[in-house]
Amino acid sequence: MSKGLSRRSFLRGSMAAGAAIAASTIPGVVSARDDSTQLATLLDISKCIGCEACVEACEEVNGHKYPNPQKPFPKMFPPRVPVADWTDKKDVTDRLTPYNWLYIQRAIVDVNGEETEINIPRRCMHCVNPPCVKLCPFGSAQQQDNGLSRIDPDICMGGAKCKLVCPWKIPERQTGVGMYLDVLPSLAGNGAFYKCDRCYERVAQGELPACIEVCPEDVQTIGPRDEILKEAHTLAKEMNGYIYGKEENGGTNTFYVSPVPFDKLNASVDIGPGMPHLKPVKDTMADANNIAAAMVIAPLAGVAAAAGKFYKLTRTEDVSKGGTQNDKK
Amino acid sequence: MTKNSSHASRIGQKSAKWIYGLTMFFLVLSGFGQMPLYKRYYIADIPGLKWVSDFYITHYLHYLAAIVFLGFISYKITDYLLAFRKTHLITLSGYIRGVWITGIVFSGACLVINNFTGKWFSDSFIIFLDLAHTGFVMLLFITAVYCKISKKKWIMARVG
Known part of the structure; x- marks a missing residue:
């Protein structure tokens, strides 16, 4: 799919401007100016028409952050290390790539007996x-006070840990960029990872993320997490719908509200590389964090064990000395 | 010291060496498992070792080994202060290793705190912690190898 500046995208840009003006008057849009509050987004996917205005706006605003790899790529060792090169596929918009941080996932489901297309904007x-x-x-993936997470490509080694630990496998790699080129280009690392950074520069300036600002259907709302969560519950109640993202992975800052259960949507959407699922996700950090308390208890146990041993030893020696004295008597 | 307590002490020393060695082994194995090395370099291809490339398993194992390690070093420090301080001195190599271990424990504790929900430290401090944690481990490893070769002990008997 072409991502060039077409008449379609020009029209969408005009719609974006209109939407931006309209957004400022919509009660559901909460100011994103406070940079110390966790911000969350609410996506009413019953409204999404799948026009991809958000996808194009994302590219227009974030294009300058996309990878610009050096070629030829360093020869990787061992040879099985996969080269991820998206430079010839920059136009792909039907999945997540280093050059496409947001895409529309489509599901065909039964809504009140009618076959309906549900469009789901997917990103981090x-x-x-x-x-x-x-x-x-390496500390290259960072979280800001306002809850958004982003990857700094300049200090990313491209080891893929972020992708492997992500329950939705969101970050995407581009070989030939990043810190590994200056460290051990053949032996360690393999490019850098890219994903939605929720337009952090715009948010820092009190602006809306591009995908929210441009949406002609006002699918998304952003604001303080507690307020947005309340809105998500209200909306879900109104449409007798379902929320995704509230409990998943211990809680996220993205709430999808749908008139269709998410297990049905998950069964209908294409899932694979760059195409995340909509399954329930347990809190991946919980297992280790739950045993962290033992790290406080362990030193106390160590001290108690050594003190007990010392007490036992001195008592044994006292008894032994006492016994010897008694023998002498 | 009685014959029985001397025998118990030898068993205790042997057990301590094993606990220290095994804990260190699992800490290093799971610690390096936090970097994407084992799959790339075929370690995870060794039959029975596929799990070492699962970051959540190695992360959990690292925590478990750290718990044992913290209990162990607290035991050894208290044991020295109560039972050996009057008769034994900490050697220079003992102090050096102690400094590296303190660095590992401090940076590790900060990283454990950082893993809880919330923004605990600045981005640059987190990068420093990541590098310092690995750096202290490398320094301890080099010092430990040197001490093993030159038979340097942690403590030595006071003279006179």
Whole structure:
């Protein structure tokens, strides 16, 4: 699919401007100016018409952050290390790639006896406790105070840990960019990973993320997490619908509200590389965090064990000395 | 010291060496497992070792080994202060290793805190913690190898 500046995208740009003006008057749009509050987004997917205006706006706003790899790529060792090169597939918009951080996932489902197309804008969920950030061994995936997570491609080694620990496998790799080129280009690392950063520069300036601003159907709303969650519940109640993203992975900053159960949507959408699922997700950080308390108890147990041993030893010696003295008597 | 307590002490020392060695082995195995190395370099292809490329398993194992390690070093420090301080001195190599272990424990504790929900530290401090944690481990490894070769002990008997 072409991503060039077509008449279609020009029209969408005009619609975007209109939508931006309209958005400022919509009660559901909450100001995103406070940078210390966790911000969440609400997506009413019953409204999404799948026009891809958000997808194009994302590229227009974030295109300057897309990878610009050096070629030829360093020869990888061992040879089985996969080269991920999207430079000839920059126009792909039907999945997530390093050059496409948002796409529309489509499901055909039965709604009140009618076959209906449901369109779901998919991108990073911006988890409340993001494993991609917390488990990155180089600190290149970062979380901001306002809850958004992003990957700094300049210090990313491209090891894929962020993708492997992500329950939705969101980040996408491009070989030939990033820090590994200056460290051990053949032996360690393999490019850099890219994903939605929720337009962090725009949000820092009090603007809306491009995908929200441009949407002609006002599918998305952004604001403080607690307020947005309340809105999600209200909306779900109104449409007798379902919420995805509230409990998933211990909670995310993206709430999808749908008139159709998410297991039905999950069964209908295409799932695969760059195409995330809609399944329930357990809190991936919980298992380790739950045993962390033992790290406080363990030193106390160590001290108690050594003190007990010392007490036992001195008592044994006292008894032994006492016994010897008695023998002498 | 009685014959029985001397025998118990030898068993205790042997057990301590095994606990320290095994804990270190699992800490290093799971610690390096936090970097994407084992799959790339075929370690995970060794039959029975596929799990080492699962970051969540190695992360959990690292926590478990750290719990044992913290209990062990607390035991050894208290044991020295109560039972050996009057008769034994900590050697220079013992102090050096102690500094590296303190660095590992401090940086590790900060990283454990960081893994809880919330933004605990600045991005640059997290990068520092990641590098410092690995750096202290490398320094401890080099020092430990040197001490093993040159038979340097942690403590030595006070003279006079």
